[in-house]
Amino acid sequence: MALLLSVLEQGMIYGILALGVYITYKILDFPDLTVDGSFPFGAALTVRLITMGMPPIVTLPAAFLGGALVGVCTGVIHVKMKVRDLLSGIIMMTGLYTVNLWVAGTGYVAIFNRETIFDNDAVNAFFPGAAGRLKTAVIILLITLGVKYLLDWYMGTKSGFLLRAVGDNDTIVTSLGVDKGLVKIVGLSIANGLVSLSGCIYAQQQRSFEISIGTGAVVIGLASVIMGTSLFKRVTLLRVTSSVVLGSVLYKGCVALAMFAGIDANAIKLITSVLFLVILVVSMDRRKGSLSQRRQHIT
Amino acid sequence: MKKKSLAAIMAMVLCTAILAGCGDGGKDGITVGISQFAVHGSLDNCREGFLAGLAEEGFVEGENLTVEYVNAQADTGTSAMTADNFVSKKVDMICAIATPTAMTAYNSTMNTEIPVIYTAVSDPVEAGLANADGTPVGNITGTSDALAVEAQLQMIREILPDAKKIGIIYTTSEANSISTVASYEEASPKYGFEIVTTGVTAMSEVPLAAADMATKVDCITNLTDNTVVSALQSVLEEANKANIPVFGSEVEQVRAGCVASMGLEYYELGRQTGKMAAMVLRGDAKASEMKFEVISEPSLYVNYAAAEKIGLELPAHYAEDAYQSFDEILVH
CATH class of the missing domain: 3.40.50.2300 (Response regulator)
Structure with a gap:
């Protein structure tokens, strides 16, 4: 039961990260490695604000805005200074390591006895007694759903259309008289804002910050995006944003399953990569069909 | 078709691997879940010392004690999930080796009855696991490896x-x-x-x-x-x-x-931790009432x-x- 909750909680937290990765990787076609830095950045900012005594609810918008600023920096390095996409992410990721240490103060910060979005008087009053075990999962579910619907809504606005167009066919964007560089910067800032928000929630769920939590974040994000979009491609009821979040829950589920079954922890990475391969191979088989199906995952 | 059969074979291999891992021992006796942060000479010595300390107090692995050991490979996500896994398996105690695993174990067991015994935590006060006077903040205690x-x-x-x-x-x-x-x-x-x-x-x-x-x-x-x-x-x-x-x-x-x-001597540190753990397992003391210990000499x-x-x-x-x-x- 606790493990199942843990999978749901972690899966949905990383689902928000995966939504960010989805914007850069699938929509903008931009392999953004900033993620490994912006995820702990959100966490660092959060523990800093909480230890300063700020009300926990403030950390959510603060982390999003902080992450958005980080995304703008990556965008400016790429678009204005004409550094290649992969490199601009690496530069930001490396620099953020130091920034994160500055922001958090040290490499480890514990916030066990502080109020968090999951543990404060208002929330505790709302979930009395035995329901308390579910409160973290419920709150995360609400936040993740909120983020998903906001993103769905945004994709339908003019700005969202332009974002999708830049990744697909940027000549169209230019012919509309819009600066495609600017659109990319906006996309990167939203993406990293989401990643940072995910780090913010993670730090509060774990009640601690650790400098290395960002290592491999981009891989988890990519795996979730690819698992989600390939497995649920046929399920027309699901929007792609939901598939991405489900992909993330599934990813964490696989790790937990392997662990629960008592498989040597050393082997878990190999098992996940085999599983990953299986899913890719199976979904490729289906894709052979028509071109229209192929396009489905973009729109 | 080829791809599909290939995928099927891989899936089967995976399932067998999962099932092969399943057959763990009986449920009688006491189960301790050990969550170690990384593969590291000192931490390994700590774990061996811990088991030796338990054995000296009459809790022998394989006889009346089942040990589940997970190494997080220096990944905090894995260490969090390890702790949650132990909680859902309702182990009798979690032994956390090194600071990050101690923190995640405490976080996961907060609303349960499961005691946490940590070792190789340099500064339990800084890590938020103990108060300034050495008393625990919750149902958690252990030993510190602060340097002399x-x-x-x-x-x-x-x-x-x-x-x-x-x-x-x-x-x-x-x-x-x-x-x-x-x-x-x-x-x-x-x-x-x-x-x-x-x-x-x-x-x-x-x-x-x-x-x-x-x-x-x-x-x-x-x-x-x-x-x-x-x-x-x-x-x-x-x-x-x-x-x-x-x-x-x-x-x-x-x-x-x-x-x-x-x-x-990390082995000694582990042994001292094992003896503390034995006291808690026997019911002689509560983890929430024991101060954390350091090696004196x-x-x-x-x-x-x-x-x-x-x-x-x-x-x-x-x-x-x-x-x-x-x-x-x-x-x-």
């Missing part, structure tokens, strides 16, 4: 009567290291030393930092810094070139070529081969006083 800074300085003074500067290389992200550097800086004037520090952020920076350090100081002393210890051989190489000694912080480092150390370790390599003479009485001495350098 004063004893180490005293030993260095005895070996090198004319030395002035001690170099320390540490990782800026490791909280343990930062607090130990601070205690070195505080204690050093008493012994007439000046501490020179260099911070690094990754293993790849250690050789450069060591080369630079070796030209500036009279000797180098190590912390239990995970990154620097992993790159110990490059530190030793640079120090040997400059003909200055390197002092270790625990036995494994002395075995691998440090001259001497007033350090912790550090032990002296010397490596004569390492001293000879740089032409250093160790005090004669070390032959008797050393808890353990080595005549060769063992690099593994």
